[in-house]
Amino acid sequence: MRILQDYNENEIKDILLSLGEKSYRAKQILRGISSGRKLSEITDLSKDFRNILTANYYDLPVEIIEKKVSEKDGTVKYLFRLFDGNVIEGVLMKYKYGNTQCVSTQVGCRMGCTFCASTLDGLVRNLSAGEIFAQIAMVNADLGGNVDDRKVTNVVLMGSGEPLDNYDSVIKFIRNISAKESLNVSPRNISLSTCGLVPKIYDFAEENLPVNLTISLHNPFDDDRKKLMPIANSYSVKEILDACSYYFGKTGRRYIFEYSLVKGVNDTKRCADELIKLLKGRPCHVNLIRLNAVKERNLEGTSEKDARRFMSLLENGGISVTLRRQMGNDIDGACGQLRRKFLKSKEEGAL
Ligand code: SAH
Numbered sequence: 001m002r003i004l005q006d007y008n009e010n011e012i013k014d015i016l017l018s019l020g021e022k023s024y025r026a027k028q029i030l031r032g033i034s035s036g037r038k039l040s041e042i043t044d045l046s047k048d049f050r051n052i053l054t055a056n057y058y059d060l061p062v063e064i065i066e067k068k069v070s071e072k073d074g075t076v077k078y079l080f081r082l083f084d085g086n087v088i089e090g091v092l093m094k095y096k097y098g099n100t101q102c103v104s105t106q107v108g109c110r111m112g113c114t115f116c117a118s119t120l121d122g123l124v125r126n127l128s129a130g131e132i133f134a135q136i137a138m139v140n141a142d143l144g145g146n147v148d149d150r151k152v153t154n155v156v157l158m159g160s161g162e163p164l165d166n167y168d169s170v171i172k173f174i175r176n177i178s179a180k181e182s183l184n185v186s187p188r189n190i191s192l193s194t195c196g197l198v199p200k201i202y203d204f205a206e207e208n209l210p211v212n213l214t215i216s217l218h219n220p221f222d223d224d225r226k227k228l229m230p231i232a233n234s235y236s237v238k239e240i241l242d243a244c245s246y247y248f249g250k251t252g253r254r255y256i257f258e259y260s261l262v263k264g265v266n267d268t269k270r271c272a273d274e275l276i277k278l279l280k281g282r283p284c285h286v287n288l289i290r291l292n293a294v295k296e297r298n299l300e301g302t303s304e305k306d307a308r309r310f311m312s313l314l315e316n317g318g319i320s321v322t323l324r325r326q327m328g329n330d331i332d333g334a335c336g337q338l339r340r341k342f343l344k345s346k347e348e349g350a351l
Contacts, residue, residue: 002057003057003061004053004057004058005130005134009030019049030181035146036140039059060134062134064139064142066079067079078091090159099151100152100153103158103159105169107124107125112230115260115297117296118161123161129172133173137183147182152183158193167200174187193215196215198234198240201247210251213251214257214258217240218259218260218262219265220271224266228262241282254285256287258287258289260291261306261307262302271310281318286320286322
């Protein structure tokens with residue numbers, strides 16, 4: 001069995017021709033599955049042909065199994081079941097300019113960041129391009145949208161998983177979702193967040209996709225960063241910055257640093273001074289967020305007051321910086337938290 005959403009229009013044409021169907025039907029199929037419809041609901045196709053397709057392809061690789069709406073800010077957390085029973089999560093954030101969906105790129109993660117819930121059980125498996133795509137098609141449909149009336153306007157690859165550790169599927173996903181006959185989400189409205197797989201950042205720069213590159217920095221000092229993020233043992237901050245400059249040279253897109261503030265760990269004046277030294281004059285922006293404490297980890301988020309103080313230090317040092325709201329923290333908004341809760345309650349027989 002294959003996943004239909006893995007394919008672009010030309011590939012679907014080839015499938016159709018190999019099955020003795022007319023290639024123009026590719027558009028109907030692509031529009032249907034991109035709108036979150038099952039093959040059985042695409043009634044332009046003959047019943048017999050729909051049966052042939054469903055015997056060979058999953059048309060609904062991602063199914064919404066739970067939805068939690070934040071009473072604070074309207075953020076929606078989704079739990080999805082994959083065709084093999086694995087569970088992943090995603091978040092929909094409502095902003096004035098549109099809806100941003102945060103998608104997962106892997107089941108679990110093998111990067112081992114100490115503050116992140118997604119990585120607690122390691123990597124289970126990569127998602128295919130179609131499984132990443134279908135998360136958006138399903139949420140778009142859940143909001144009443146389709147290919148002509150797009151409710152999800154922006155996408156961030158910031159759910160569970162390390163996108164650059166699942167490189168080929170992620171690139172294919174970006175190309176597929178930005179196709180006109182599909183959901184038509186421009187790469188400029190897509191952000192890819194990485195913990196800093198430097199060689200892959202160089203590869204990504206060559207793809208000719210003007211995606212917003214976001215780096216999870218979290219500490220400007222290599223030795224301290226290693227304590228938070230094992231990937232720092234492989235690549236230094238300097239190597240990351242060089243890769244970012246290369247990315248900017250190729251795409252013209254300014255890059256963003258994610259910086260999750262951990263109380264007493266990376267919220268000191270010394271860290272702020274070093275960030276200013278490293279980042280001043282670069283075409284970049286710093287996104288601060290207070291760490292969302294994860295029960296299993298012994299790290300606390302910086303207080304609101306100290307986060308504001310840290311932000312002022314950066315601002316005064318000439319850095320473009322914002323302090324993000326902690327959206328949906330009443331509904332387990334941090335990466336991997338909802339999935340863990342779900343898996344745990346299943347173990348305990350509550351579901
Ligand atoms: N693997 C990618 C994308 C997934 S994580 C990456 O590392 O960038 C998305 C962002 O959430 C990253 O910046 C990550 O460091 C951050 N994050 C993970 N757990 C968090 C938590 N408990 N509180 C705040 N930010 C967290």
